[in-house]
Amino acid sequence: MTERKENLSxxxxxxxxxxxxxxxxxxxxxxxxxxxxxxxxxxxxITPYADEVKVDAMGSVLVRVHARQQPALKVMLDAHMxxxxxxxxxxxxxxxxxxxxxxxxxxxxxxxxxxxxxKDHVPGVIGAKPIHHTTRDERKSNIPLDSLKIDxxxxxxxxxxxxxxxxxxxxxxxxxxxxRGKALDDRLGVATLIELVKHAPANIELCVAFSVxxxxxxxxxxxxxxxxxxxxxxxxDSTPANDLPVWDDSENAVYNTRLGFGPAIYLADAGTxxxxxxxxxxxxTGDALNIPYQFxxxxxxxxxxxxIHKQRAGIPSVxxxxxxxxxxxAALIARLSDWQATLALAYQALVRLPADILSQPRE
Amino acid sequence: xxxxxxxLKTLLSQAGLSAFETPVREVIADAWRPLVDELTxxxxxxxxxxxxxxxxxxxxxxxxxxxxxxxxxxxxxxSSAGLLRFTEVGxxxxxxxxxxxxxxxxxxxxxxxxxxxxxxxxxxxxxxxPVAMEYLFIDTGLPAEEVAQQxxxxxxxxxxxxxxxxxxxxxxxxxxxxxxxxxxxxxxxQELQHVRHAWDVWAVASSQEExxxxxxxxxxxxxRPDLAVAIxxxxxxxxxxxxxxxxxxxxxxxxxxxxxxxxxxxxxxxxLAEKLDIPHAMEAMPRHSGTDAxxxxxxxxxxxxxxxxxxxxxxxxxxxxxxxxxxSRTGHLLAEFIAQLEPDFIQKIHWDD
Numbered sequence: 001m002t003e004r005k006e007n008l009s010x011x012x013x014x015x016x017x018x019x020x021x022x023x024x025x026x027x028x029x030x031x032x033x034x035x036x037x038x039x040x041x042x043x044x045x046i047t048p049y050a051d052e053v054k055v056d057a058m059g060s061v062l063v064r065v066h067a068r069q070q071p072a073l074k075v076m077l078d079a080h081m082x083x084x085x086x087x088x089x090x091x092x093x094x095x096x097x098x099x100x101x102x103x104x105x106x107x108x109x110x111x112x113x114x115x116x117x118x119k120d121h122v123p124g125v126i127g128a129k130p131i132h133h134t135t136r137d138e139r140k141s142n143i144p145l146d147s148l149k150i151d152x153x154x155x156x157x158x159x160x161x162x163x164x165x166x167x168x169x170x171x172x173x174x175x176x177x178x179x180r181g182k183a184l185d186d187r188l189g190v191a192t193l194i195e196l197v198k199h200a201p202a203n204i205e206l207c208v209a210f211s212v213x214x215x216x217x218x219x220x221x222x223x224x225x226x227x228x229x230x231x232x233x234x235x236x237d238s239t240p241a242n243d244l245p246v247w248d249d250s251e252n253a254v255y256n257t258r259l260g261f262g263p264a265i266y267l268a269d270a271g272t273x274x275x276x277x278x279x280x281x282x283x284x285t286g287d288a289l290n291i292p293y294q295f296x297x298x299x300x301x302x303x304x305x306x307x308i309h310k311q312r313a314g315i316p317s318v319x320x321x322x323x324x325x326x327x328x329x330a331a332l333i334a335r336l337s338d339w340q341a342t343l344a345l346a347y348q349a350l351v352r353l354p355a356d357i358l359s360q361p362r363e
Numbered sequence: 364x365x366x367x368x369x370x371l372k373t374l375l376s377q378a379g380l381s382a383f384e385t386p387v388r389e390v391i392a393d394a395w396r397p398l399v400d401e402l403t404x405x406x407x408x409x410x411x412x413x414x415x416x417x418x419x420x421x422x423x424x425x426x427x428x429x430x431x432x433x434x435x436x437x438x439x440x441x442s443s444a445g446l447l448r449f450t451e452v453g454x455x456x457x458x459x460x461x462x463x464x465x466x467x468x469x470x471x472x473x474x475x476x477x478x479x480x481x482x483x484x485x486x487x488x489x490x491x492x493p494v495a496m497e498y499l500f501i502d503t504g505l506p507a508e509e510v511a512q513q514x515x516x517x518x519x520x521x522x523x524x525x526x527x528x529x530x531x532x533x534x535x536x537x538x539x540x541x542x543x544x545x546x547x548x549x550x551x552x553q554e555l556q557h558v559r560h561a562w563d564v565w566a567v568a569s570s571q572e573e574x575x576x577x578x579x580x581x582x583x584x585x586x587r588p589d590l591a592v593a594i595x596x597x598x599x600x601x602x603x604x605x606x607x608x609x610x611x612x613x614x615x616x617x618x619x620x621x622x623x624x625x626x627x628x629x630x631x632x633x634x635l636a637e638k639l640d641i642p643h644a645m646e647a648m649p650r651h652s653g654t655d656a657x658x659x660x661x662x663x664x665x666x667x668x669x670x671x672x673x674x675x676x677x678x679x680x681x682x683x684x685x686x687x688x689x690x691s692r693t694g695h696l697l698a699e700f701i702a703q704l705e706p707d708f709i710q711k712i713h714w715d716d
Contacts, residue, residue, distance in 0.1 A: 094612075095530055096602065108479065108493065112459035112680035114524055114535065123527040125535045125684060127677030129603025131456040132653070142493055143458055149602045151676065151684060153529030154613060169527070170464065175474050178504030244480045245443040247498055254483045260506075325502065330462035331476045333504050 005048040007065060009202075011347055012195040014340045019174060021045070022191045026172040026181035029116050031085030031165035032102050032216045035059055037119070038081040042190065042210045046197045060220040061210040062227060065200035071355045074205040076230035076315070077196060077346075078221050078304045079189030079237065080214030083182070084328050085167035088117065088150065088160060095156020096149040097124075102165065103215030109329045111143050115150060117166035122159045124152040124166070168330035177260075177335055184332040185238035186214070188322040192236050192343050201351040214304055218271070221304035225311040231358060232278060232316045235303040236346060238334065239264050239296055239321035256299065257323035259335045262292030263342035266319040269299065271306025275316035276362050282318065285349040292341050296321065316358060320346060365394060365553055367546060367687055371526070371534060374542040378468060378521045380452050381433040381574045384408050391432060391545060391568045398552040399566065405585060408570040409578040414552060418561040418706045425563040426701060427588035427666075428551065429579060429655040430544035431572030431595070434537070435679055437465065437477075437501070437520040445507030446500035447475070447514060453573030457496040459680045466523040467503060469514040474523065475501040522681040531613065532688060537681035541572065543673050543690050544594040550694030551701070558702045562589075569655055579655035583662040589709045590628060590667045592700075593656035594693065596685070597646055597672035607647070610674040613686035615642030616693040619670030623652040623660050627712040628669035632700060641696050646672060667712065671696065 021041075030038040042061050047053050052064040061081075084103030091097055101107075111128035126148050131139075152160055172181035181187075193208050200206045207228040211220035214237075225233065243258040257264040265282050266274050286293040302319075309317035322342045324334040354360075379387030388410050396402055399412035410432070416423050435453030442448065447467065461479035466472050478500050482490045485498055501520060503510055526536030548566050555564065565586045569578030572595075583591060597617050600609035610617050618632050629645075636643040651657050652670050660668040673693055676684040705711075 094601075106461075106479075108458065109462045112677070112682055113462060114527055114682055123529060123535075125527065125529070125677070125682035127602055127682055127684065128456065128459050128680050130598055130678035130680075131454045132678065133598070133604060133608065134456060139456060139458065139493060142491070147602065151529070151535075151601070153533040153535075153684075154531030154686075156530050159530055168462070171525075173474060175504040176509065177506065180474070180476065180504055240481065242481045242483060244446060244478075244484055244500065246484045247480070247486055249443070252484065326462070326476070326478055329478075331464060333476070333502055 003048060007049055007200045008198055012199040012343055014343060018191060018195060022187060023172040025187035025190055026183055029121060029167050030081055030083055031167055032082040032213045034165050035081040035212045038190065042081065042194065045194045049198045056223060056227060058220050058223060059212045060224050062224055063197055063208040065197060065206040067205045068202035072203060072205045073231045073353060073355055074207060075350065076207045076209060076225060076228045076233040077193055078209045078211055078233060078235045078308065079193045080186045080211045080304060081190055082212055082215050083167060084215050085165055088162050088164050091157055091162055092149065094154045095152040099150050104328055107142055107145050110148055113330055114169040115166045116169045117150065117152065117160045118164040122152060123169060124150045126150055170330045177337065179334045179336055180331050182330055184324055184334055185327040188238050188334060188339055189236040192346065195343055196347060199347065204350055204353060211304060218304050218307035222307040222311060225308040225315055229312060230315055233305065233308045234346065235305040235308065235317065235319040237303040237319060237321045238324045238327060239301065240327050241323040241325045256297050257294055259323055259325065260337060261294040262338055263345050264294055264296040264321045264323050266296050267298050269302040271302035272309055272317060272319065274318040277357050277360050278316055278318040281357060282345065282349050285352055286345055289348055291345045291348065293345060365549060367550065367691060370394065370549065371542065371546045374545060375526045375536045375538050379432055379434050380436040380519045380521060381571045382408065383519055384433050384570050387432050388568060394549050395552060395566065398556060405582055407577045407581050409582045410568040411582060411586065412566040414555060414564040416560050416562040422706065423563050424589040424706060424709060425565055425586060426704065427565045427567060427583055427586055427591040428548050428697060429567045429569050429582065429591060429593045429659060430548045431541045431578060431655055432545050432568040433570055433573050434521065435573050436522060439514060439516055439518045439520065441516060442510060445505065445510040446502055449501055449520060450496060454679055457499065458493045460499055463681055464523045465501060465520040467501060467514060467518060467520045469518050471513065473503045473505065473513060475503045475520060478502045524681045533684055533686050535682050535684045537683065539675055539683040539685045540596045540678055543596055543675065543685050547594055547673065547690045547693040550691055551697040554695065554698035555701060558698060560701050561706045562701060562704045564701055572655055576655065576658040579658035580662060583659045583666055587663065588666060591659045592669045592671060592697065593654040593659060594671050595654040596675040596678065598678060599674035599676045601676040610644050610646065612674050612676060613688055615644065616689055616696065617644045617646035617672045617674065619646050619648045619652055619672060621648030621652060623648060623656040623668060624670055625667035628667055632669060635700055636696055639699055641692050
């Protein structure tokens, strides 16, 4: 039995310790359906600070930290533990495996990549036909998934088997003001929620879901929201920053979000219209405390809020994301300052959450 | 004593794109220094190591072993808002580039990643299709001002994935084409420490093979060998390579056969490999061998040339895969060949017409 530690009363901050934890989370392999490696890290981190910890029927970690004052709203926070990746589906000869994709990976991101497979992180590679054997016409077409193999070396069958999951083998790195690694979508959210559990505000009944299977249909959050039955919910995720130059140097009006402009607050995406009261509370918190934020351009995509807000009789929800370039590839790039401001905005919004917020007019 | 795996990993961790081979050349020079009598660098950057033979100095023939040390990679052509545009050095299929970790050799080395902008930022013709190199960027994660200070047009970028040891004594990584062969030549030099050989051995880590064969044309001119062997990699059977052009991984080197190769040298290597029980295959090279041999053969009045190749999967990607055993077999075959060379070997070569 772990000793229950006092929740920390000061505001959480992101320093070397938190970045080291993010590194560990980023390098862990936890593809949708097998989130065990991240789950272990989460349980180790949060258990001493939690009143209740439960691993639910799908493998999500559900954590409660009770309010230390009343009245208190029951607030659900969500971040998904899973990442996109692959599953080995056929053991060919000589350690060459066919694989299927899990989650939204562009097949153009696969050729020529090192990968890690299974719980033991067995290294492998996805090769490609040598350029010397390709024709100009052939190079105009994508390399199809069924011609790619995960190559574990000639004795690969002794180290991995059909059904094992894998993902890109990129190692986390801090580069100047940036963070680069695989699976920062949504390990940034996971690391944020770990801090919020450790620093749980006294004024709310905190219900935190480290959820599974977001990348394959927001499935873990759906049942977690049912189980918690919260008054309101905030999903913390990572959203694309498409803030690169346009090919013809015209103005980029479709950037979605931009690195370095603070956390992205969602207004509307493919799955959710943000609750106006929660939106207002987030922006007024940011304005009052000079915490930078930006609005994610309304449009497609989405977060677990899409599943949460329609659960039971309805759960007012909003999403906040750390902007990141190149999600669902071998390497996502985010800004440390955006992550820091995301944690600050979420924490300050929670400690300032009016107990009567849901009685306020929606508009 | 040089151990193959750590030495090869050290070679792969060094930059050395065509014409900019200095970082890797210095590592090779350190390894060769105790194994040779003289070590020099050619006018175009190739490394020459001479190991003297035992025949009388006035009629001591020379064998040249040529393994190119240069690597393929990228070169910066411009920038936009801190993101770098680039072109290729050597042949790179742009379809393997999105998501590749690289090191940009600016005023200092900067980590970078090759990125493919989202559809909305690209012309419609690229949507869902391979994105041409001209539309890809390298993102260093640094602000535009810092990128402008650190990086100039013409700076190089090397692939930066660390080598991975896979099962069955294989190694995956970038630049195994052709550092695997440099390692084989190094093992050969090491083996020759304990072997008496009549001939002078000139080990050459040649430069610029991937672009112009500048090293392979110039070192033989300076050295004037009596015969030469180019050591390179060839295509191993595996995904994407299933026809006659692929050779089994881990089943020994190939012996080249074709217009770049002197048939008597092919025969000598084939007979020796048979005698020593070193697994090998004949590789048909009907035209350009794609190796240093193409250049060496026509230097000065012409040089009898041979090609040995190490089978390798996924050539010119950052995850080239090679069997370590094939490298050591190649080094051993070279050493045995050199050891049995009689001083008058060349005089005995004749055409079987």
